[in-house]
Amino acid sequence: MNLKHLLILSFLFVAVFRPTYVYSQYKLLKSSEFRIDSFLPVEIIDYYSKNDLYLAYINKPEVTEILILDQDGNILVQKVLEGEGPDQSVASLNSMAFTDEGNIWIQTPFQILLYDQNLNLKKRDKYLSRSQVYLFGNMKIFSFFFQNDIPASFSFITNPSGVDWSMDNSDFKSRNLLEIFQPEFDKQIEFAPISDRGISKYIDKSIGGLYFPIYAIDRSNNKLYLTTSFDNEITVYNLNSLRLESSIKMEHEEFKALKNSVITGKSLSTYNNKITLTARNHKILKSAEELIILNYIREISPLTYEKKIKSDPTYHHFKDPTYHRLILFDQNNQLSGDIPMPKNGKLMISLPGKRLLFQIVDPEVEEDFIRYEIYEVVKK
Template sequence: MKIFLIKTSLFFCATFLSSTLSAQEYTFKKVKEIRVESLAEVGIRDYDPKRDIYLGFIDKRSEGVELAVFDGNGKILNSQKRDGEGPEDYLSSALAMGFSPDGNVFVQTSLELVKYDTQFIRLSKVRFEPKTTIVVYSGPRSKFVPLTRGNDVSFIVNGTNLNNRGFNDVPKKMDMIEYYNAGSQTIQSVIPLSSRKVFEGIEDEVFPVSINPIFIIDSKNSNLYFTTSIDNEITVYNPINWNVIQRIPVKHEFFKALEDIPLKEANLGLSNKSPLFSRNQKILKFDSELLGLIYVKEISEAANELRKSEGKTFWMNDPEFQRVILFKNGVQLPGELTIPSGLIEMTLPNNRVLVKVVNQKEELDYYPYEIWELVEQ
């Protein structure tokens, strides 16, 4: 009887281990290369599958940033510089951009929302007064996030993964989302940092790191998926009343800062140099029941100094340090995925992602992108 119980116990242990250590359900497979007709840096922020066109920008450095529309193969259909003081221009740096439901283009800054046609001729402009002004370099950092539809649109003011904290803001009193309410034409704040379990113990008025909001909206049901750069939960909100719909716990393989909750300053391993701890970067909403979270894993100070001496790319921009966690119906799947050739810019239809190629050794006469697809193994 004792031998039978031991064998039974070993059987269940083996079954448990095989289920927890099972192979990943999905993997990334490259399906297409895109050659953007530009030697300057290109960023792509939105895609229209009906017209097979992309929306983004071309950073020409001293010549400025041009807003641009590309076809499905990377040909530039139109590009225009629109930051300035002219009648067609926006006054401050663009934070986000995206296609509007009617096929035009939204460009959002810290001070205004401008609507253009695809030739970048201005159609309308909404001015507002934010609580914190955000300045970014190069082009828009993310896709525009509307909260409502129609002519008068409500939208999130502070861009995803951008620090909206002022010099005198006390972290425990911070709200992570500021949005423009089209009905009242006012800026409103929601999602207090103190509501995140990770930061429940933070009392310091001077917190040593920036805490960036990270979010994306599901275009099908308009739910908002939210986390922060240092967080172990994705929270799903109804952006009409800001009620919580779902809480999705996250377990990272590499995230020492989150080993103790609430977060302590000692977890961050700070030095006088740039922070080297892990951080979340982007939420990916696929067109199925799949959700993704991109984070960059930590690096030791010695390894970082060695990379510098060898002339390697900044570690946060190296695909080697990028990790993708997948969730299916709100449950985290085993393992973490990588894409060796580059960094994920955005999701595309059919469980695909657009990847900006960065591990390219030879000189090219075009700016390289790739499309990768999530496939079941």
Template sequence: MKIVLIKTALYISATFLAFTLFAQEYTFKKVKEIRVESLTDVGIRDYDPKKDIFVGFIDKRSEGIELAVFDANGNIIASKKRQGEGPEDYQSSALTMGFSSDGNIWVQTSIELLKYDLEFNLIDRVRFEPTSTTVVYSGPWSKFVPLTKGSQVSFIMTASNMSINTSLEWIPSKTNMVEYYDVASKSIKSEVLLSSRKVYEGIENEEFPAVAIPIFTLDDRNGDLYFTTSIDNEITVYNPINWNVIQRISVKQEFFEALDDIPLKESNLGLSNKSPLYSRNQKILKFDSDLLGLIYVKEISEAANELRKSNGETFWMRDPEFQRVILFKDGVQLPGELTSPSGLVQMTLPINRVLVKVVNEEEELDYYLYEIWELVKK
């Protein structure tokens, strides 16, 4: 088992080092490994630098999802199943989770926001009436995004990189990409019209339906919201209190051939029965300096995708070989692109670091491996 793991690590490292697409003044340097003892899937969603702990989940399959707190080495400090019918449980699936400003844990579903202590005892809950509900079949999808601070917060109701609910009568020009709970009015509001994005107006092609999925992250230092969509060529920085635009950051992806015709028109933005194989943005990385990152996945041909399926290979969107990282400094894109180091980047950490979930197909391993990589100048 160890020999297989070493071979896999060497292969990934060699691929990472061999990637030389244009000059890039930054690179990733591995800092640490984190092993979580678990035979089933583990997800880490947030980090508390004061306590040096992580929060996430353990997917125990038929036994359900356990919310969990991990120490800096991946040891499980506390875990508890909280989806159920009990007085401290949530009934619908959890969409996001993260640490609150007072060191407790937020867990958000489609119909309520709950606050737990570090042993998952319920402290408070807020219920609301959503316009639609979303089901997640594993653990919380991504990090909780509060728009205000305090014991009661406004927050985005969907998870980043999760498709918004649409109907057959969906009209892109009238669709808002961000739905949020406003704590002051105790009501649900929406912002960021899809038709306000630069990606929206352009060449019309009814045979190419593209799906715009909201992608966002919060700058924890000043509360600014960084927003884009899966098929966008701009990152927009908003003040989430009044939704004024602070900055517009242009993006040029090296591998976006299927979307070279963007901006798009309304007929492009539709529903399709086929799984899209075109390139798309996946994650925004806000570092604790003047650096910003955007992760996107390269497109794949239909023939190559079918070959991967027949060979039993990892789903192409989860293969680090298809991931690319674009960096921005002071709002300006830097030349070149980086590959994702050794696995799939989950989130940023202090000191310009990222947490990476290592992709490993060896089912007999009794742990899940994460790594911490630091973004450094060459």
């Protein structure tokens, strides 16, 4: 075979086997850091940009404490809000968030409570939900919005992002992924049907509690960005009409379950048929700069997992930053391939200016403080 034929074959090989998508190259560039004086992990949930405040919590052996921090990590307010006191709740604290005015919403399975910045209770309201969720020690962001920007149309999603809401497997594909409560009308509205999702025809009811919604709300334009634990798209809903507007396709570099013709409980990788080792989508964040950030978890092999638990019986790859990846999107398209996390970094929240906040916990070093680092998303 002469050189001419080799060149032709090489060209044909590249043309046939080159990747369908070529994404821009992005990286995370560290911009700053701060420390919080605490022996226990401080989990930051939200940020109030007008006063540079963080909203966080600490899990103690018997209670969850709510914290308000300044931008340097100094604890300004620290209070136990679980209990039977007049300012407390007897139920699980599921989620929380700053209001636009700087107050704090806290959600339980059947109440929402409004606090000021000193964590003094201002009011509490009851609500009903089809499926009550109890997230002891695992708080999420409280997702609320105002339909058509009318203050009286205050609404919130009752089932937090990233949480199994205990669906009945018998009517799996007829269910909606989200439930909204509207206090003004004292009513629930379900929307975002599973049947809207392109993946719905490939999922089997046997994946049950492993299939759940993952979403983020953008109140600036009243949109919701929704995916699920096993999914290859982000759907965009208009929260004024609760209608599907568009879909953004996603390509993970490694998500074996999505390559199966049918996704069933048996097709997912496990250890001893008990511990889930499969990949899954984990979190969505929306930045003020129209950037959508997906955090997903890669699969771990049974052999690697077995080696890990021999040295640490509590190990799970869901909690291991080395298996977490980020993918970036704009309003219409995927922008990047997989982006690794910072070393020992756990993604917490997005910050103004295409910045992301990471909690840094080195499992090999015991420290008397919690380290946080802020990274900017930049093109290489």
